[in-house]
Amino acid sequence: MAMQFFSSPASPFVRKVLVVADETGQLADLDQVRADPRSLDPALVAVNPISKIPALVTAEGVNLAESDMICMYLDERHSGQKMIPASGPARWQALAAEAIADGFMDAAVNRRGEDSRPDGARSQADVDKLMGRMMRCMDMMDAQAKDAGDAVNIGTIAMAVACGYANFRYADLDWRTGRSNLAGLYDQMMQRPSMKATQPDG
Numbered sequence: 065m066a067m068q069f070f071s072s073p074a075s076p077f078v079r080k081v082l083v084v085a086d087e088t089g090q091l092a093d094l095d096q097v098r099a100d101p102r103s104l105d106p107a108l109v110a111v112n113p114i115s116k117i118p119a120l121v122t123a124e125g126v127n128l129a130e131s132d133m134i135c136m137y138l139d140e141r142h143s144g145q146k147m148i149p150a151s152g153p154a155r156w157q158a159l160a161a162e163a164i165a166d167g168f169m170d171a172a173v174n175r176r177g178e179d180s181r182p183d184g185a186r187s188q189a190d191v192d193k194l195m196g197r198m199m200r201c202m203d204m205m206d207a208q209a210k211d212a213g214d215a216v217n218i219g220t221i222a223m224a225v226a227c228g229y230a231n232f233r234y235a236d237l238d239w240r241t242g243r244s245n246l247a248g249l250y251d252q253m254m255q256r257p258s259m260k261a262t263q264p265d266g
């Protein structure tokens with residue numbers, strides 16, 4: 065049964081889920097519903113009262129919010145190579161990297177919201193705080209990328225998606241300088257059809 069997946073081509077959190085779906089052979093199971101979370105789309109709000117994307121109605125009819133939860137669900141549901149390692153250091157390394165990549169994406173998405181406020185309504189202190197968070201996350205991702213090797217898992221997917229979002233929305237950020245591990249990971253991940261097919265747009 066097709067699952068309703070509320071999405072937008074510009075969202076890095078959506079992209080992370082789509083890459084996991086593609087890597088695990090489940091892309092065709094997702095019936096993508098375009099949603100604008102800021103306009104309180106009634107169809108989205110009925111599934112996710114937080115009104116954020118991504119959101120998924122699972123094959124069993126459960127409403128799932130939060131990209132990490134949706135990835136967890138998809139990963140449990142297939143029998144191929146798991147994107148979330150089952151146990152041990154590999155599991156926690158991958159999940160730790162996802163958490164920091166998500167933190168980057170969250171700060172980057174929120175900073176865009178702050179940047180788009182009219183003059184006078186924008187808080188430079190908030191912009192600076194978010195920028196500081198983004199750069200610290202980039203530094204930690206660079207260290208995590210060094211340990212990740214050439215694994216394809218939730219951690220390396222999330223880090224590559226975070227870098228892709230930086231390129232998309234913050235072209236002048238120059239995140240690659242001094243972060244050769246992360247830059248190498250991004251270039252390697254961008255060879256994958258799942259990453260090529262989900263380049264952000266909008």
Ligand SMILES: N[C@@H](CCC(=O)N[C@@H](CS)C(=O)NCC(=O)O)C(=O)O
Nearest residue numbers: 075076077101116117118130131132
């Ligand atoms: N923690 C959430 C974050 C999702 C998120 O922030 N999505 C953004 C789009 S990239 C959104 O829906 N924003 C709407 C809003 O904040 O009003 C997840 O992992 O799914």
